[in-house]
Amino acid sequence: MDEHSPEIVPVNSPALDPDPDQEPQSSESGEEGDRGGPRPPESLSDKLPLPPADLNLYGAAVALRLLLLAAFFRYRVAHPARGAPWLWLAALACELCLALAWLLAQLPKLSPTSRETHLDRLASRYDKDARLGSVDVLVTAAGAGAEPPLAAANTVLSVLAADYPARRLACYVSDDGADLLLFEALFDAAGFARRWVPFCRRHAVEPRAPELYFARGVDYLRDKAAPSFVKERRAMKRAYEELKVRMNCLAAKARKVPEDGWVMSDGTPWPGNNTRDHPAMIQVLLGHPGDQDAEGNELPRLLYVSREKKPGFQHHTKAGALNALLRVSALLTNGSYVLNLDHDHCVANSGVLREAMCFLMDPESGNRTCYVQFPLRMGVNDDGGETRATRDSVFFDIGMKCLDGIQGPVYVGSGCCINRKALYGFDPASTEDDDGEAPVQRSSRAGGGSGS
Ligand SMILES: O=c1ccn([C@@H]2O[C@H](COP(=O)(O)OP(=O)(O)O[C@H]3O[C@H](CO)[C@@H](O)[C@H](O)[C@H]3O)[C@@H](O)[C@H]2O)c(=O)[nH]1
Ligand SMILES: [Mn+2]
Incomplete structure (x- = not known):
C-alpha cells in the first residue's frame, strides 16, 4: 500500500465497544433490575440443559471403574513382587500414568454442552x-x-x-x-x-x-x-x-x-x-x-x-x-x-x-x-441424522461438545x-x-x- 492507504484508527467493533446509549429497544429487555437500574442485556445464546438421565449411566460407569481401579492399586501395593522390585516399580508407575490419563479424560466428559x-x-x-x-x-x-x-x-x-x-x-x-x-x-x-x-x-x-x-x-x-x-x-x-x-x-x-x-x-x-x-x-x-x-x-x-x-x-x-x-x-x-x-x-x-x-x-x-x-462433517444429512457412523461422530458429538463444557473446543x-x-x-x-x-x-x- 502507498501513501494513499486509508488512515488507521482504532477498531470499533460493536461487541468489543458496547455503547450504553445503544442498548436494544426490544420489549423483552425492558424490565428493571433489583435496584431499579437497567436489567443486564439478554444473552444471544443459551446452553441447552442435558437430561440428567443421559449422563447418569455414564457417571455410574465412571464410578464403578474408579472403584475397580482403587481395588487394583490396593492389590498391587499389598503384593509387591519381591523377586523383581524394579520391574514391579516400573509396572506400577506405568499403571499410575495410565490411570491418571484416564481420570483426566473423564473430567470434560462430565459436562457436555449443546447451545442454541x-x-x-x-x-x-x-x-x-x-x-x-x-x-x-x-x-x-x-x-x-x-x-x-x-x-x-x-x-x-x-x-x-x-x-x-x-x-x-x-x-x-x-x-x-x-x-x-x-x-x-x-x-x-x-x-x-x-x-x-x-x-x-x-x-x-x-x-x-x-x-x-x-x-x-x-x-x-x-x-x-x-x-x-x-x-x-x-x-x-x-x-x-x-x-x-x-x-x-x-x-x-x-x-x-x-x-x-x-x-x-x-x-x-x-x-x-x-x-x-x-x-x-x-x-x-x-x-x-x-x-x-x-x-x-x-x-x-x-x-x-x-x-x-x-x-x-x-x-x-x-x-x-x-x-x-x-x-x-x-x-x-x-x-x-x-x-x-x-x-x-x-x-x-x-x-x-x-x-x-x-x-x-x-x-x-x-x-x-x-x-x-x-x-466439515462427513456422512451427515441436512437434518443432522447420519448416513453412516464415522469416527467423526465420536470426535464432534462427544469430544468437542465436552471440551466446550470446559474451556472450549480445539480448532x-x-x-x-x-x-x-x-x-x-x-x-x-x-x-x-x-x-x-x-x-x-x-x-x-x-x-x-x-x-x-
Ligand atoms: O499450497 C497450498 C496447498 C493447499 N492449499 C489449500 O489448503 C486447503 C486444504 O488443502 P487440501 O489439499 O484440500 O487438504 P485436505 O486434506 O483436503 O484438507 C484437510 O486437511 C487440512 C490439513 O491437512 C486442513 O487444513 C483442511 O481444512 C482439511 O479439510 C485447500 O483449500 C487448498 O486449496 C493452499 O492454499 N495452498
Ligand atoms: Mn481438501
Missing part, C-alpha cells in the same frame, strides 16, 4: 442489520491445476449469497497456483453472482452453492411452488449449466499452455506465468463503486489474491495463504471477524454468519469468545469464524467501518487494491 442461538435477539440488539460486525471470509485455493475451479466458484457463490448485510461481508480467495484459469473462473462466477444472489435472497433457497442446490431437485407440486418461482428456477438452472460449460471450456483450453505463457484479455502477460516466482496479485472482482446485483442492490465484495512467490522461500501452503489473506483483508476491509474456508467447503447454511455472531457479539460473553467453528482447521482481535492479541487498526464509503472502494480507487 437467539437470532431474533441478535437482530433487535444490533438494529436488524445495521450494527452487525463485518466479516472477511478467507478462501484458500491451490490453483485450478490441482483443484477444479467449479468447486471454488461454488464456495464463493455460497459466501456471496449468505444471509448477511452485503456491505459487511467480503470474500477473499487466495490462489496459490497463480492460475489464470481460476482467476477467469472467479471472474465469471462474480458475473453469475449478480443473478444468483438476488434469486437466493428472494426465494430463501438453501443451500446457496448452486451445484448443491440444483443437485437436490425440487418437487414443485408437493412444495406448492409459485409459477414465478418455477420459471425463475429453470432460468437460473440454465444459466448455471452455461456457467459450467464455460468453465469446462476454460479448463480444456488451460491444458495447453502457450509457449510464451498466458496473456490477459488486455494483451498484457499474466503475472503468474511462473508459478514459483511472481509478484503479488490482488484484483477486486466485486466491490467497485456502482457494482450491483441484477436488482440494483449492493453485493458483498469479492477479491482475488495470489501472494508473492520467490524460489527458495518456504511458503507454508494453506497456513501461509491464510496469513497473506489476513494481512490483505486487514488493509482493505478489516472485518472485525474472519471466517476461513477451504476451496471446496461451501457454506451449507446461509444463516451461519448470524449464528456465529450470536456468540462473538454477545454483550456479555462475546469479549471472551475467540472463535466459533462449523467443522479443527476450517469453517472457523475468528475474532480478529483475538488473533492479533490487541485491537486491530481499522479504517472507517460503519458509515460512509467502504474501504475497499477507496483502496481500489487509489490504485492500491485493484489491478494485477
Whole structure:
C-alpha cells in the first residue's frame, strides 16, 4: 500500500465497544433490575440443559471403574513382587500414568454442552442489520491445476449469497497456483453472482452453492411452488449449466499452455506465468463503486489474491495463504471477524454468519469468545441424522461438545469464524467501518487494491 492507504484508527467493533446509549429497544429487555437500574442485556445464546438421565449411566460407569481401579492399586501395593522390585516399580508407575490419563479424560466428559442461538435477539440488539460486525471470509485455493475451479466458484457463490448485510461481508480467495484459469473462473462466477444472489435472497433457497442446490431437485407440486418461482428456477438452472460449460471450456483450453505463457484479455502477460516466482496479485472482482446485483442492490465484495512467490522461500501452503489473506483483508476491509474456508467447503447454511455472531457479539460473553467453528462433517444429512457412523461422530458429538463444557473446543482447521482481535492479541487498526464509503472502494480507487 502507498501513501494513499486509508488512515488507521482504532477498531470499533460493536461487541468489543458496547455503547450504553445503544442498548436494544426490544420489549423483552425492558424490565428493571433489583435496584431499579437497567436489567443486564439478554444473552444471544443459551446452553441447552442435558437430561440428567443421559449422563447418569455414564457417571455410574465412571464410578464403578474408579472403584475397580482403587481395588487394583490396593492389590498391587499389598503384593509387591519381591523377586523383581524394579520391574514391579516400573509396572506400577506405568499403571499410575495410565490411570491418571484416564481420570483426566473423564473430567470434560462430565459436562457436555449443546447451545442454541437467539437470532431474533441478535437482530433487535444490533438494529436488524445495521450494527452487525463485518466479516472477511478467507478462501484458500491451490490453483485450478490441482483443484477444479467449479468447486471454488461454488464456495464463493455460497459466501456471496449468505444471509448477511452485503456491505459487511467480503470474500477473499487466495490462489496459490497463480492460475489464470481460476482467476477467469472467479471472474465469471462474480458475473453469475449478480443473478444468483438476488434469486437466493428472494426465494430463501438453501443451500446457496448452486451445484448443491440444483443437485437436490425440487418437487414443485408437493412444495406448492409459485409459477414465478418455477420459471425463475429453470432460468437460473440454465444459466448455471452455461456457467459450467464455460468453465469446462476454460479448463480444456488451460491444458495447453502457450509457449510464451498466458496473456490477459488486455494483451498484457499474466503475472503468474511462473508459478514459483511472481509478484503479488490482488484484483477486486466485486466491490467497485456502482457494482450491483441484477436488482440494483449492493453485493458483498469479492477479491482475488495470489501472494508473492520467490524460489527458495518456504511458503507454508494453506497456513501461509491464510496469513497473506489476513494481512490483505486487514488493509482493505478489516472485518472485525474472519471466517476461513477451504476451496471446496461451501457454506451449507446461509444463516451461519448470524449464528456465529450470536456468540462473538454477545454483550456479555462475546469479549471472551475467540472463535466459533462449523467443522466439515462427513456422512451427515441436512437434518443432522447420519448416513453412516464415522469416527467423526465420536470426535464432534462427544469430544468437542465436552471440551466446550470446559474451556472450549480445539480448532479443527476450517469453517472457523475468528475474532480478529483475538488473533492479533490487541485491537486491530481499522479504517472507517460503519458509515460512509467502504474501504475497499477507496483502496481500489487509489490504485492500491485493484489491478494485477
Ligand atoms: O499450497 C497450498 C496447498 C493447499 N492449499 C489449500 O489448503 C486447503 C486444504 O488443502 P487440501 O489439499 O484440500 O487438504 P485436505 O486434506 O483436503 O484438507 C484437510 O486437511 C487440512 C490439513 O491437512 C486442513 O487444513 C483442511 O481444512 C482439511 O479439510 C485447500 O483449500 C487448498 O486449496 C493452499 O492454499 N495452498
Ligand atoms: Mn481438501
